[in-house]
Amino acid sequence: MSGTHHEATGPARLPFPEVAPDDAAVAERMAARRGGELSALDRLLLHSPPVADGWNELLGALRHRSSLAADLRELAILRVAVLNNAAFEWVAHKDAARRAGVTDAQIDALYEQDPSTHFDARQNLVLELTDASTWGIEVPELLFDQVRAEFSEREIVELMVTIGGYAMVSRFLVALQVPPPEGEVGSS
Known part of the structure; x- marks a missing residue:
């Protein structure tokens, strides 16, 4: 990952356990x-x-098993990776995002403070929601109303759990300094 993002290059802080x-x-x-x-x-x-x-x-x-469109899921995951400096998560999901139809230009735009010009309306809502719930935890009422108008209740639940779940993943990875798969680090 680029910029100030955490780049774990050595072994993780904990050894791999023996599986009983x-x-x-x-x-x-x-x-x-x-x-x-x-x-x-x-x-x-x-x-x-x-x-x-x-x-x-x-x-x-x-x-x-989620009803959420794959491009929206992967955009949320990659944006969480950017916001939380999680190189492993970024590397692990950028190819999945490409397979879901996210372009390289869109992937690169996830590093921008305002990536909105690169995405359609639904994708932008997902990114705004990801930013709001990752940075400030609370989601502003106006934003939630916009999300509610565009997504089903099931999609909203799955989107929020995806954002929160991958925030959990990124925190685990960063805290334990888990290097990206095959040691790869890149901006896209």
């Missing part, structure tokens, strides 16, 4: 959601198998 035989099923469920491989994030979560299992279920629901 009783917890192997948790690791298997996590690997299955990821296509067979555990990420560094997953491996660190296995210090607490119950937390890892709940995390996997929540993030799996947000990524694979």
Whole structure:
């Protein structure tokens, strides 16, 4: 990531734990959601198998069982990564954003203070909501009214949990200085 963003380059602050035989099923469920491989994030979560299992279920629901359009979900996740200086999260999601139809110009624009000229109305609302709920926690009434007029109640719930969930992910990653996958760091 560029600018003042955190770039973890060495090993994470905690070592990867040995997975006890009783917890192997948790690791298997996590690997299955990821296509067979555990990420560094997953491996660190296995210090607490119950937390890892709940995390996997929540993030799996947000990524694979949500009604929210994929481009909107990935824009929210990438914007959280930018706002919270989470290089791992950025690298892990930029290709997913591209697959969801987000352009490279839009991905680059997520670093701008006002990226609004690069996005359509729904995307802009998602970014405004992400900024408001990440920076100030409280969402201004006018913004919420605009979101409510554009999105279903289910989409609003899924969007807010996506923003909050990936804020949790970014805080975990940054605090433990988890390096990006394969050590990659870039602005897009």
